[in-house]
Amino acid sequence: MTAVKAPADDGDQPSRFLTELGVEPRDVTGRPPPPARRGRPHRRTARRHRRPGGDPRPARRRARRLARLAALADEDGQPLVPSAHPYRWWGLYDPTHSSIPLRDRDQPVALSGSALDQLANTCSLQWFLGREVKADAPATAAQGFGNVVHVLADEVASGRTPADLAVLMERLDSVWDSLAFDAPWKSQQEKEHARVALERFLQWHVMDRGGRTAVATEHDFDVTLEAGGEYEVRIRGSMDRVEADTEGRAYVVDFKTGKAAPTREEVAHHPQLAVYQLAVREGAVDDVFGGTRPEPGGAELVQLRQPAAKKDGGEALPRIQAQEPLAGEWVGDLLATAAGRVLDERFSPATGQHCTHCAFRAACSAQPEGRHIVE
Ligand code: SF4
Numbered sequence: 620m621t622a623v624k625a626p627a628d629d630g631d632q633p634s635r636f637l638t639e640l641g642v643e644p645r646d647v648t649g650r651p652p653p654p655a656r657r658g659r660p661h662r663r664t665a666r667r668h669r670r671p672g673g674d675p676r677p678a679r680r681r682a683r684r685l686a687r688l689a690a691l692a693d694e695d696g697q698p699l700v701p702s703a704h705p706y707r708w709w710g711l712y713d714p715t716h717s718s719i720p721l722r723d724r725d726q727p728v729a730l731s732g733s734a735l736d737q738l739a740n741t742c743s744l745q746w747f748l749g750r751e752v753k754a755d756a757p758a759t760a761a762q763g764f765g766n767v768v769h770v771l772a773d774e775v776a777s778g779r780t781p782a783d784l785a786v787l788m789e790r791l792d793s794v795w796d797s798l799a800f801d802a803p804w805k806s807q808q809e810k811e812h813a814r815v816a817l818e819r820f821l822q823w824h825v826m827d828r829g830g831r832t833a834v835a836t837e838h839d840f841d842v843t844l845e846a847g848g849e850y851e852v853r854i855r856g857s858m859d860r861v862e863a864d865t866e867g868r869a870y871v872v873d874f875k876t877g878k879a880a881p882t883r884e885e886v887a888h889h890p891q892l893a894v895y896q897l898a899v900r901e902g903a904v905d906d907v908f909g910g911t912r913p914e915p916g917g918a919e920l921v922q923l924r925q926p927a928a929k930k931d932g933g934e935a936l937p938r939i940q941a942q943e944p945l946a947g948e949w950v951g952d953l954l955a956t957a958a959g960r961v962l963d964e965r966f967s968p969a970t971g972q973h974c975t976h977c978a979f980r981a982a983c984s985a986q987p988e989g990r991h992i993v994e
Contacts, residue, residue, distance in 0.1 A: 620637060620640060620642075622634060622637055622644070624646075628803065629802040629803055629804050630802065631801075661688050661691060661699060661700040661703070662700050662702055662703075664684070664688065665685060665688050665689075665700050665702050665703040666702070668681040668684055668685050668688075668703075669685070669702075669703075669708065685703045686703075688700040688703035689701075689703035689704040710991070720962075720964070721751065721961065721962075721964055722961055722962060724962055727843045727850075727851035727852055727853040728850060728851070728852050728853065728957075728958040728961050728962060729852075729853045729854075729855065730852055730853070730854060730957060730958070730961070731854065731855070731856055732854065732856055732890055732891035732894040732895070733890075733891055734746055734750060734957070735890040735891070735894060735953060735954065735957045736889075736890040736891065737749075737750075738956070738957035738960050738961065739890065739953045739956040739957045739960075740890065740953075741969065741971065741973045742968060742969040742970075742971070742973055742974075742977070743960045743965065743966045743967065743969065744966045744967060744968045744969070744979070744983060745968075745973065745977055745979060746966070747966040748979045748982060749978070749979070754978070754979065754982075755978065756978055763798040763799075764798065764809055764812070764813060764876055765876040765877070767791065767794055767795070767798070767813065768813060768816050768817065768820070768874070768876050768923060769837075769859065769874060769876070771787050771790060771791065771817060771820075772820050772824075772836075772859070772860075772874055773836045773837045773859075774790075775787070775820070775821070775824060776824065776833055776836040776860060777836050782821050782824055782825060783821075784814075784817060784818055784821060787817045787821070788814060788817070791810070791813060791814070791817070795810055795813075812924060815924075816876060816923035816924055816937075817923075818935070819923050819926070819935065819936060819937040820874070820921075820923055820937065822932075822935050822936050822937075823921060823936060823937050823939075826936070828862070829864065829865070830864065830865040831862040831863065831864050831865070831870055832862060832863055833860055833861070833862050834861050834862060834863050834869075834904075834907045834908065835858070835860070835861040835904065835907040836859065836860050836861075837857055837858075837859065838857065838858040838860075838861050838903075838904065838907065839855075839856075839857050840854075840855070840856060840857070840858065840898050840903035840904070841853070841854075841855045841903075842854055842897075842898045842901040842902070842903050843901075844894075844897055844898075844901060844954060845951070846951060846954035846955040846957075846958050847951050847952060847954065847955025848955075849955060849958075849959075850954070850955055850958035850959065850962070851958075852954045852957070852958050854894055854897075854898060856894070856895075856898075858871045858872075858873070858895055858898075858903075858904075859872055859873050859874045860872040860874075861904050861907060863908070863913070864916045866914075866916065867908075867913060867914075868913050868914045868915065868916025868917075868944075869899045869904050869908065869913040869914070869915055869916060870915075870916045870917055870918065870919075871892070871895040871896065871899065871915075871918040871919075872918070872919055872921055873891065873892065873895070873918070873919070873920050873921070874920075874921050874923055875920050875921065875922050875923065875924070876923050876924055877924065878924060880920070880922050880925055880938065880940065881920075881940065883940075886920065886940040886941070886942055887942060887943070888949060888953075889920070889940075889942055890950075890953055892918040892919070892920065892942040893918075893942065893945060893949075893950045893953070894950070895915075895918050896915035896917070896918050896942070896944065896945045896950075897915075897945065897950055899913065899914075899915040900914075900915055900945075914944070915944055915945060916944055917941060917942055917943055917944050918941070918942050919939055919940060919941040919942065920939070920940040920941075921937050921938075921939055922937050922938040922939070922940065923937045925937065925938040926938060927939065968983050968984060968985035968986075969985075970985050970986075974986070
């Protein structure tokens with residue numbers, strides 16, 4: 620077990636799990652060079668010999684030198700220059716094709732609301748690598764922040780916790796330290812943001828929202844939707860809150876705790892909100908409407924990290940981004956596009972704003988760092 624410990628209080632600290640091992644940690648300053656580093660000059664030579672025109676020597680001599688480099692090993696028998704061996708020259712291989720399809724074509728395609736957005740609107744390669752290959756980075760403290768705020772919002776809405784900021788802050792205090800932040804100052808800063816988000820949530824919770832009343836929170840659903848006459852898509856998810864409007868229609872609310880918000884145009888075609896509305900149409904909330912099927916009356920994002928515009932109440936209230944009741948064929952088209960991409964396994968990169976924070980740039984042929992070795 621190893622850990623890094625920075626001398627400053629707000630620098631990297633060893634994981635709290637280390638103390639639970641019951642072994643006294645031993646400080647080691649400086650670090651031995653990793654074995655791979657010892658092979659570094661050889662790796663440069665190997666690269667030069669592999670590249671056509673990279674070395675003026677005749678091919679046979681270059682091959683002999685590469686063979687010698689490939690045979691070098693450290694004291695544990697590990698190759699020092701693995702890249703010298705042709706079995707690691709990926710560019711020489713043909714692309715492989717899996718004979719096992721990703722999804723069974725006879726079954727509905729199971730997707731989540733957020734997956735639809737990635738598949739149909741942003742980048743299907745990013746979806747594939749993140750959700751199917753599961754190469755996404757582990758959950759971050761930002762997700763922990765969102766989870767905590769969602770749980771507290773659910774507790775208030777269901778009456779298990781009073782709508783009182785002091786009580787919520789006490790609950791927040793009891794779990795906050797288990798969230799892993801990079802440094803104590805970051806934890807403090809985020810806790811303050813969480814306090815503001817909870818305050819906004821409470822204001823929103825008690826205010827008049829056009830006569831709507833809450834009928835369910837954290838409402839799980841599982842519906843199968845028809846997509847463009849050709850596919851079926853199964854959507855499973857959870858609605859943060861379901862409300863009944865004055866006309867008896869179902870209105871779905873989704874709390875957001877992220878720093879970014881979609882534009883007005885994006886909200887009008889927001890896949891996640893649209894899927895909630897479709898799910899209502901397919902009976903996802905019948906059980907909380909006394910067994911009758913309500914019409915969808917719209918859906919909205921409540922941005923708890925972001926203040927409302929001055930004319931809508933200012934700092935104390937969250938920014939609300941509402942989607943009208945569904946009209947037209949666009950959601951069906953969106954579902955069909957997403958399902959078609961998954962079943963036909965069309966995962967080409969599609970660049971845009973979303974590339975900025977993409978974790979897969981080094982594996983993406985549309986980015987310079989992910990370019991194929993041999994074009
Ligand atoms: S870098 Fe951009 S194009 Fe490439 S996988 Fe990521 S989101 Fe897609």
